[in-house]
Amino acid sequence: MPIEINSSRDLQLIVPNLHRRYSGVTATNRMVAPKLARMYRAAWLGPHAPDGIARMGFSDLLKLWRRRTPLIWHARRNDEMMAGVLLRALGWPLQLVFTSAAQRHHTWLTRWLIRQMDAIIATSELSASFLKRDATVVMHGVDTDRYAPPADRVSAFAEAKLPGRYAIGCFGRVRAQKGTDVFVEAMCRLLPRYPDFTAVIVGAVVPEQQGFANGLKKQIEAAGLAARVVITGELEIEDVQRWYQRLTIYAFTSRNEGFGLTLIEAMSSGAALVAARAGAAEFVVEDGVTGVLVPPGDVDALAAALEPLMRDPASANAMGARARERVQKKFSLDAEANAIAAVYRALM
Numbered sequence: 001m002p003i004e005i006n007s008s009r010d011l012q013l014i015v016p017n018l019h020r021r022y023s024g025v026t027a028t029n030r031m032v033a034p035k036l037a038r039m040y041r042a043a044w045l046g047p048h049a050p051d052g053i054a055r056m057g058f059s060d061l062l063k064l065w066r067r068r069t070p071l072i073w074h075a076r077r078n079d080e081m082m083a084g085v086l087l088r089a090l091g092w093p094l095q096l097v098f099t100s101a102a103q104r105h106h107t108w109l110t111r112w113l114i115r116q117m118d119a120i121i122a123t124s125e126l127s128a129s130f131l132k133r134d135a136t137v138v139m140h141g142v143d144t145d146r147y148a149p150p151a152d153r154v155s156a157f158a159e160a161k162l163p164g165r166y167a168i169g170c171f172g173r174v175r176a177q178k179g180t181d182v183f184v185e186a187m188c189r190l191l192p193r194y195p196d197f198t199a200v201i202v203g204a205v206v207p208e209q210q211g212f213a214n215g216l217k218k219q220i221e222a223a224g225l226a227a228r229v230v231i232t233g234e235l236e237i238e239d240v241q242r243w244y245q246r247l248t249i250y251a252f253t254s255r256n257e258g259f260g261l262t263l264i265e266a267m268s269s270g271a272a273l274v275a276a277r278a279g280a281a282e283f284v285v286e287d288g289v290t291g292v293l294v295p296p297g298d299v300d301a302l303a304a305a306l307e308p309l310m311r312d313p314a315s316a317n318a319m320g321a322r323a324r325e326r327v328q329k330k331f332s333l334d335a336e337a338n339a340i341a342a343v344y345r346a347l348m
Contacts, residue, residue: 010041011064013072013344014094015053016080017046024172024261025076025101027237028140035337040072040344066091072344073097081113095119095347100127100135101258103279119343123259124280136343139280141336142264144328149270150245153317157198157246163228164196166248166313168306169271171202171240171262174216174231175209179253179276179297184216186251186303188223194310197228202243204234244269248316249309254278255296264331267291267323272316274305284331290323 015033017026026048034052036042043056064071073084073094081098088094098114101123106114111132114120120135122128128135150156157167168187172178180201187199205213213231220229235243244250250266250273257279264284267273273291275281276298285291292309294301309316 011043011056011071012040012348013037013042013074014056014061015042015044015074016083017044017048017076018079018083019077020047022048022234024258028259028261029076031143031333032141032336032340035333036340039337039341061087061092064092067093069093070095070348072347074099074340075117078110078113081117085113085116097121097343097347099123099138100131101279102130103127103256103258105130118347121340121343124283126280126283127258136339138336138339138343139283139331140259140261140264141331141333142261142268142327143333144268144324146241147244147265147268149320149324153245153248153270156242157248160246162198162200162230164198166197166310167200167243167246168197168249168251168310169200169202169243169247169266170251170253171243171266172254173203173209174201174205174213176212177255178203179255181212181216182253182255182276182297182299182302183251184219184229185299186306187229188219188225189299189303190307190310191225191228192223193307196313197248197310199225199229200243200247201229201231202235202240203232205231241269244271247271248313248320249274249306251302251306252276252278252281253296253302257281260284264327267320268327268331270317270320270324272309272319273323274302274309276302284326286326290319290326 030050037053043054045056049055070093074097075081076099084096096117097119098117099121103126121138122135170183174180250271252275260279275291276296277293278296287293292305294305
């Protein structure tokens with residue numbers, strides 16, 4: 001849906017996505033952007049544009065030079081902030097907004113860019129604490145219709161034609177930061193005791209992490225679990241959503257994370273959750289009710305939290321149902337979009 005040339009004058013919001021590689025930042029942006037497009041005349045600039053929002057090219061952007069009416073440029077990465085600052089200096093009438101999910105001290109360049117923004121959004125109170133300026137906290141939301149439980153979880157898993165009756169999953173790029181090694185070690189301990197389970201790692205193996213991934217595969221083979229620990233590689237988003245529906249249990253094992261969108265995607269899909277205390281986990285999960293929290297990087301704690309759920313899948317299903325209820329109440333896409341729109345209104 002390319003932007004109409006005549007309507008560019010009416011444009012109110014540009015959603016830039018300047019990275020070709022698909023990432024968690026791109027995923028969160030793609031989900032909320034169509035909701036915002038229902039409230040503002042908006043266009044997506046860059047690759048991976050979702051349905052439900054107009055697309056604009058760089059030629060469309062040129063037509064906005066020295067336009068009198070301001071419009072919002074909502075960045076989510078350093079390079080998008082840089083582009084916004086540069087364009088404004090050259091005559092584009094931009095109001096600059098930045099969403100930060102980072103939970104660490106920022107570099108001098110990021111701090112300088114943040115100071116140039118007209119408004120800042122943080123995805124959690126912890127992220128906001130590192131910004132050194134006022135920010136509005138808006139937690140990510142998830143499309144609870146797309147990320148919904150299946151009619152029958154056992155039947156959904158059976159479609160994958162893998163061993164056992166239940167699936168336990170860990171999603172994200174295969175690397176140490178995501179704790180993939182922690183998950184694999186826990187599975188090497190637990191799967192021999194629970195033959196009804198198969199473990200699934202859904203995520204890409206990027207070239208610079210190939211050695212790390214090869215080490216995990218050797219560990220899995222040495223444990224005799226090559227058929228029961230599956231690494232899918234990168235999948236289309238529809239296939240990822242299908243895998244969420246096949247899970248009885250989801251393990252969030254990141255050592256550090258900005259927000260951790262897979263937390264609420266898994267919860268919305270009705271999977272029981274064991275989550276490392278990284279990203280927004282402590283703000284999202286009610287420990288012992290809608291999930292279980294464990295220290296990051298702790299294989300013993302992860303295995304100890306997963307085993308009762310593997311022993312009793314019915315209790316896992318009950319926890320998953322409570323998790324979905326929490327997401328529907330607290331972490332819907334509508335709630336996220338409405339909170340972002342309030343920031344826009346204050347600027348416009």
